[in-house]
Amino acid sequence: MKRRFVIVLLSIIFSIWTYLNYYLISSHTQQDGVYGDPSLKKKLLLLQRQIQRQVQVHENILLQLEKEKELVQKNFLDVLKSSQNEDTKKPVREVGQTLKASTISDPAQGKVTEGAPPPASTVYRPAVIDINKAVIAVLVFACNRVTVKRNLDQLIKYRPSPERFPIVVSQDCGHGETAAVIQSYGHQLTHIQHPDLSNIQLPYNQRKFMGYYKIARHYKWALNQVFHSLNHSTVIIVEDDLDISPDFFEYFGATFPILHYDSTLWCVSAWNDNGKANMVSDEAELLYRTDFFPGLGWMVEKRLWLELEKKWPKTFWDDWMRHPDQRQERACIRPEISRTSTFGKIGVSKGQYFEKHLKFIKLNTRHVPFTKLDLSFLKKENFDELFAKKVYSSPLLSLTQVILNQIPSGSVSIRLEYTTKAEFKNMAKKLGIMDDLKSGVPRMGYRGVVSFMRNGKRIYLSPPANWKGYDRSWT
Secondary structure, eight states, X not given: OHHHHHHHHHHHHHHHHHHHHHHHHHHHHHHTTOTTOHHHHHHHHHHHHHHHXXXXXXXXXXXXXXXXXXXXXXXXXXXXXXXXXXXXXXXXXXXXXXXXXXXXXXXXXXXXXXXXXXXXXXXXXXXXXXXXXXXOEEEEEESSOTTHHHHHHHHHHXXXXXXXXXXXXXXXXXXXXHHHHHHTTGGGSEEEEOSOOOOOOOOGGGGGGHHHHHHHHHHHHHHHIIIIISOOSEEEEEETTEEEOTTHHHHHHHHHHHHXXXXXXXXXXXXXXXXXXXXXXXXXXXXXXXXXXXXXXXXXXXXXXXXXXXXXXXXXXXXXHTSHHHHTTOEXXXXXXXXXEEOOOSSTTTTTTTTTTGGGBOBOOSOOOGGGSOOGGGSHHHHHHXXXXXXXXXXXXXXXXXXXXXXXXXXXXXXXXXXXXXXHHHHXXXXXXXXXXXXXXXXXXXXXXXXXXXXXXXXXXXXOTTOOOOOTTOX
16 A cells, blocks of 8 residues: 555656646746747647646546555455454455465366465466456557447446456547547546657658557557556457447456466457358357457457567557567467457558458357356367367368368368468458468468358368468468
């Protein structure tokens, strides 16, 4: 609590200092008679706006600290009350205290280890996770769309608890009408605004990508705010043009322990790039591992951000995430039926894929009780063996047989095989799935295999069984 008091005090001091500096600069300038200089006036107005935004950021941080203080006090009282009701009185550990070598419970493994030391990353990963109490922040990226209200209404409607899923909206662009919409939600969310609205100096042939540069800059700033200033350990990232499914929070809450304990995973995504209505099963509970970073509603932990922030790119951050240097052979969890869909036809990409692809992605409408299901099959040691068995035990057919629907009677799944980049792209185009590759990884691929539905049958578009890994030249 002492540490929180110091943070609050320093924030107040910083705000006062900022106002005084602005006042002195403004007064001195007017007295010297140079305020009429248009260039200086422009700079002072820009400084004023930046100061106002920074002060608002600090006010939001103070508000969040107050909320966290109330939550900590409530949790402490609950723990104290619970311990007093036990027959054998145990000393109550102060809330937030680092867990020392004692008992480590791993819900994902179903094991309890007595006397084992905590992992090296305990500072950012609590040793005991209760999936019904873990705090997972939701970070919404906004700019100049007043339709952010559609996204925020759904997030607030479906979230099971404001304490477990606090919403932080980070706004770029400085659009007043959008800011007014966000602020109308009051204490239901925290609104922060990117202080740097300046254009980025780019070569002439790169200026058409200015929007992508600004998005990457905004992402880095906002993720630093959530993980460092607000000190959250896990975050779900969404954009202002996404619809979400009724079980959006159930999905992320249930997959969080797997992400937390399985070092071969680095994200959980709500998105299936090949998730058009005629290409997915009706089994909304189906989940997979994928080597492709999907985005469009994704969850990561602070430990990953500490790794990525030092080398965050200046533009095209999503494709950068798909590079092997960042992925490092780690996978993401993704659903059969997407838990997000986009309604943002107009944006930085000028609706490049919306009409041809994005608007056809099916959004799940059925609530799946993921927190009551056994998701241990998603751990790498379990999933790989089972997945390979399903794929390579399926009958191998030709592309012509599949297109003509000449499927052996009784087969629930079949396999198509590719050995070259050209073969993959040809088959993908004719079957209607995404045909692009990033450093050899196809969209939604796992170990080179892309799984989808066609005419009610499961199709595995796969490399040979002796697959040795992705060819980075396939891009």
